[in-house]
Amino acid sequence: MTRYQHLANLLAERIEQGLYRAGEKLPSVRTLSQEHGVSISTVQQAYQTLETLRLITPQPRSGYFVATRKAQPPVPAMSRPVQRPVEVTQWDQVLEMLEARRDKDIILFGGGSPDVTQPSLKPLWREMSRVVQHHPTEILSYDELAGRRELREQVARLMLDGGSTVTADDIVITSGCHSGLSIALLAVCKPGDIVAVESPTFYGTMQLLRGFGIKAIEIPTDPESGISIEALELALEQWPIKGVILVPNCNNPLGFIMPEARKRAVLALAQRHDIVIFEDDIYGELAMEYPRPRTIHSFDIDGRVLMCSSFTKTVAPGLRVGWIVPGRYRDRVMHMKYASSGTTPPATQLAVATFVREGHYHRHVRRMRQIYQSNMETYTCWLRQYFPCGICVTRPLGGYMLWVELPEVVDMVCVAKQLCRLKIQVAPGSLFSASGKYRNCLRINCALPTTEKHRLVMEQLGEAVHRAIDQDANA
């Protein structure tokens, strides 16, 4: 983080905490410069940043003042999905979104890509290049089915941070977390089975269920504490549910971290009803809290948690390196890995193993956590600024996604189509429901840098939402 960003964050915090009140004059540029031992231009840049965020306003010949702000938007309420198993729909919409990646000019606010432009990734490119030059025969050959041992050893080390004690032999490398979850589902379920999911749930996960003919039952989920254990229990009593897919840490799209007591409670429930937990920890390492939160897997004693994760969000999607800790399902998982994707390419595995072993991974993730946190604050400010009153916005504890609930009258599916023509891609909430609920919701990818270009896009987005409301009022 540069000096001016550091200073801007500090001032933003003080404003947030009420140390500087709305309307109050801020210290002069010269005063701050002396106080913090930084240059005049650094202070000016910091003030400009806060101005962009609409946290402060300049008054000619008087200096900067704390802006009179709208209140922090409230968090959405517990979701209320349909309470019965349904076949997942929305594939055409998801495919449309995926195909937007073809167009290099489109701004992908709807996708899940992390920021892969940071210099802290440079050691990874270097390592990939080195691997190719030094181990050509090795990287051109078939890999072990479970994946490279060097990598599995590093993954085992990382998993200690989430509270899980596993060895390299307990881990199966997969082509990303998505493929991991796919293998886990194929290993446990057959077509016609029912699997419970949080509601909303990442559309990619939903489409896995659809692909394999598995029905989804969406369970009410609180944007701050996660899946309703009571509602899950009711569903388990009523339906022959095979398992539940959970993203308990830095949930996608809601951003919550399930409190530890609730993680234990959901595991106990799974034990009582003898169901499987598919735990997706893909964003877990991007939690703001330190040390990072524990996984449900770390509490598991009878191998019923199949944990899936990857380096997709923490490092880069193009690597396609993830893993499963399959617990008691190892044999089936090995078979389904062989049947569904076969072995994984050795080159990227070797490069990532070194990236982790030499400490570059931890440095990079530390940096990204700060960037994403700061981005989410900025995007929340922009939402407050450009979107209508009455919206609800999540307050994520990690990851880089914001979930926005708009007034009921807004149909984001229609708005998304209009935005598409402006080369802006957004993810309407309906993609995150098996039955197409949440049409008035929206997920925003805050990994996109908070540049002027993206501020303008958020402004356009806000205008489109305002228009939708006006049209409804005139109809």
Place this chain on the structure above:
Amino acid sequence: MTRYQHLANLLAERIEQGLYRAGEKLPSVRTLSQEHGVSISTVQQAYQTLETLRLITPQPRSGYFVATRKAQPPVPAMSRPVQRPVEVTQWDQVLEMLEARRDKDIILFGGGSPDVTQPSLKPLWREMSRVVQHHPTEILSYDELAGRRELREQVARLMLDGGSTVTADDIVITSGCHSGLSIALLAVCKPGDIVAVESPTFYGTMQLLRGFGIKAIEIPTDPESGISIEALELALEQWPIKGVILVPNCNNPLGFIMPEARKRAVLALAQRHDIVIFEDDIYGELAMEYPRPRTIHSFDIDGRVLMCSSFTKTVAPGLRVGWIVPGRYRDRVMHMKYASSGTTPPATQLAVATFVREGHYHRHVRRMRQIYQSNMETYTCWLRQYFPCGICVTRPLGGYMLWVELPEVVDMVCVAKQLCRLKIQVAPGSLFSASGKYRNCLRINCALPTTEKHRLVMEQLGEAVHRAIDQDANA
């Protein structure tokens, strides 16, 4: 090919054609040197090669003589598998074989790896390294779901050689041919469905069926002309078969190329019974004939052939780059690609695309075809030399696999276990049958170079087979 190899091949051919007869003295080293305009040492090396192959024998102070040979072993007869749908077994044995890859000292005669040590692959490493350095952001990002257009364009060009006129839009990139076939099966079949296969069939394909709960019906197959169309028709009349998996070009494990008339006939049969053809062309580019044989896909008019292939056998398995031409099943294939493996890594795709575009691919494949052909001849000689009389051996028209049928009393599953202790891995025939038939058969990977080390292994293999026969005689 070096000069001495060229000369050795020439002499071997003349012996094969009877121009030099058994027992006849061969020209002196000096004569051949003058005749062919090569050095004395080149001729000596050629003669040594032929000696290793037991085609000629040296007689002190007299020169080289054509060896008195056993006759060329006959080709196995048409297979006679069980004629009803069965669940595929043998997974434990396949897993054991896959796990042998962990041990770096083991000699993998049972696997399917090509030779990745040839210098004609160097441009590929260079390109991989260049891609990493010049397009870091691109290779770290999510790819298009269908795969990189640059690569799909090159694949479309390659497919012209097999008679198929397709565009980049007709191709979906997959993580190897195995994953392609997996996606194709998931797109068309559901658990409980029946799929017909050639018998024997590659064990990886069999295990896909098992993984997805699909039953296999093995169809009698001729080692020179392919699947019995008559037997397939009978099966189609008797059972509700969804499709048939065929490897019509350079079949694995039998090595045949289906004559064009039979390719058309099997397609017509598929049309009449409205079933799908899953065509696996992974070895097709390694056919000895020029131009390469046509695919069944090239005759398809109604999109019922799902063609799968990859660069695994022609370039390198570690790339994990393959493709599907999904015909009328494109939508389902896109969904199942998303559901089963997700997107594919961009780095290897870009590197291979350049490798093909710049002509390195064709140069490399030309070279490998010659090497594999020459290897298979040598391995056949060794089989003749070290194995008991009465064996049958295929005469492949491409690829690099030999299929050996031993006397009925030999149980290759037991022999394989003994060999395992000697760090030699072989693939018993039973892996290539859904119900574990062909226990007296064996597939040999002739991509392993014909070095003294491998000659010794073949000798050990022959001894183990001899022992098995002796034990049976004494029992």
